[in-house]
Amino acid sequence: MIKTKKDIRALTRDELRDYFVAQGEKAFRGNQVYEWLWNKGAHVFEDMTNLSKETRTFLDEHFVINHIKVDQMQRSTDGTIKNAVKLHDGLIVESVLIPTSSRTTACVSSQVGCSLNCKFCATARLKRMRNLNPDEIFDQVVAIDQQSRLYHNRPLSNIVFMGMGEPLMNYNNVVKSIEKITDPEGLGMSPRRITVSTSGVPKIIKKMADDEVKFNLAVSLHSALDDVRTDIMPFNEQMPLQELKDALQYWYIKTKKRITYEYVVWRGINDQDKDIEALIDFCLAVPSKVNLIEYNPIDDGQFQQADPEAINRYVAKLEDRGITVTVRRSRGKDIDAACGQLANKEA
Ligand code: SAH
Numbered sequence: 001m002i003k004t005k006k007d008i009r010a011l012t013r014d015e016l017r018d019y020f021v022a023q024g025e026k027a028f029r030g031n032q033v034y035e036w037l038w039n040k041g042a043h044v045f046e047d048m049t050n051l052s053k054e055t056r057t058f059l060d061e062h063f064v065i066n067h068i069k070v071d072q073m074q075r076s077t078d079g080t081i082k083n084a085v086k087l088h089d090g091l092i093v094e095s096v097l098i099p100t101s102s103r104t105t106a107c108v109s110s111q112v113g114c115s116l117n118c119k120f121c122a123t124a125r126l127k128r129m130r131n132l133n134p135d136e137i138f139d140q141v142v143a144i145d146q147q148s149r150l151y152h153n154r155p156l157s158n159i160v161f162m163g164m165g166e167p168l169m170n171y172n173n174v175v176k177s178i179e180k181i182t183d184p185e186g187l188g189m190s191p192r193r194i195t196v197s198t199s200g201v202p203k204i205i206k207k208m209a210d211d212e213v214k215f216n217l218a219v220s221l222h223s224a225l226d227d228v229r230t231d232i233m234p235f236n237e238q239m240p241l242q243e244l245k246d247a248l249q250y251w252y253i254k255t256k257k258r259i260t261y262e263y264v265v266w267r268g269i270n271d272q273d274k275d276i277e278a279l280i281d282f283c284l285a286v287p288s289k290v291n292l293i294e295y296n297p298i299d300d301g302q303f304q305q306a307d308p309e310a311i312n313r314y315v316a317k318l319e320d321r322g323i324t325v326t327v328r329r330s331r332g333k334d335i336d337a338a339c340g341q342l343a344n345k346e347a
Contacts, residue, residue: 008063009037009135029055038186041142043067064088068139073147080332081147082342087112087136091129093164094342095140097147097156098331105158106144108137109342110174111165116199118220118233120264122298122341123164131170137177141187159189160218161196164342168196168204178215191215197262202239202247209247209254217251218260218291219244223270224278232269241282248286259288264295266303271310276317289324290314296330296338 011019017030032050036042045051045060066088074082081097093109113126140163145156159181161167167174178194181187191214198205199220208217223229229236248259261283265271283290292314295305311327318325330338 005062005064007066008059009066010133033059035185037065038180038183066135068136068143070143074335074337076332076335076337078331079152080335080337081151082332082335082337083143085140085143093132095144095163096332096337097144099148099152103157104148104152104154105160106141106156107160107162108140109163109165110137110161110167110170114165115169116166116233116235118199120232120295120298120303131173132165134173134176134180137174138180141181145187157193159194166199166201168198168201171204171207175211175213195260199233199235200239200244202243205247206250209251212255216257216260218262219248221261221263221282223275224282225275228270228275245282245285252286259286261288261290262293263290264293265306265310265314266295267306269303271306276314280318280321280323283318283323284321289326290318292325292327294328294330296333296341298341
């Protein structure tokens with residue numbers, strides 16, 4: 001019988017220490033291996049030069065080190081870089097580097113495909129294949145940090161979980177990846193520079209609040225009217241807006257962190273005054289701000305960006321009620337790297 005090797009990056013630092021003790025070695029060997037895996041990015045045991053040759057061979061016989069591979073990289077005229085990332089089992093996800101004058105942001109995927117069914121999103125058309133492991137999310141960040149240094153001469157400054165998948169449907173692994181990303185002995189990024197974006201899963205938002213997570217929360221709202229939202233995001237039927245609002249109020253009470261609502265205005269769908277009034281009501285329930293994002297067409301014509309006049313009305317009315325609103329332009333459109341366009345056409 002062939003013995004399958006274990007994924008060594010699935011072990012915590014303590015588990016690695018215990019493993020070495022069980023083998024009759026010193027616990028600090030576990031720390032050394034952990035550092036090679038998570039701080040120094042070792043891809044093979046052979047590279048772990050402060051371990052004896054025998055230990056390296058032993059580890060190689062019992063474990064694998066899984067790593068993502070940037071399979072294809074596309075560069076946009078605006079500096080945005082899109083990566084098709086191959087996972088150890090051959091599946092592909094996409095991740096994006098978005099540079100602006102003040103920051104460089106990594107947009108990472110959390111699942112292969114997505115189980116939610118937002119009608120305007122390209123990823124929703126791919127069936128959900130599996131969740132990403134914490135190391136697969138971490139590796140996307142490392143790869144983009146390297147690209148940021150190489151092509152833009154600065155380290156990565158921010159991370160958004162706005163790539164493929166619904167992060168709150170893979171909550172445990174997302175949290176574990178953020179632990180590694182923020183670990184001072186690893187990448188050491190501040191959780192304040194990390195934003196998890198969700199289409200709004202009330203139960204998990206409450207759990208995040210209970211866990212007192214330190215990263216930011218963005219919610220893809222797109223409509224504050226149940227009938228409209230259910231039309232464009234059918235899962236809203238099972239998780240209606242009142243439940244979402246309750247969860248967000250709970251979040252704010254526990255974390256004191258303001259929420260960002262992502263919102264696309266579409267012609268004939270949510271561009272009327274009643275839509276704006278409902279959004280204002282929703283916003284007043286919890287301290288929040290609104291990010292109006294540009295629609296990136298996904299080739300079916302059903303959804304069209306609203307007229308500038310409608311966007312201006314949204315901005316004016318929200319500001320009039322003291323709600324902060326920003327209008328975000330899309331990046332990387334020429335390489336299909338913009339929000340909602342990630343669908344690995346090659347796969
Ligand atoms: N599942 C998570 C994260 C991935 S989507 C979420 O829903 O938040 C990241 C953002 O892109 C979300 O705000 C989503 O609503 C938005 N989006 C999806 N398709 C889009 C499109 N075609 N154009 C513009 N934004 C889109």
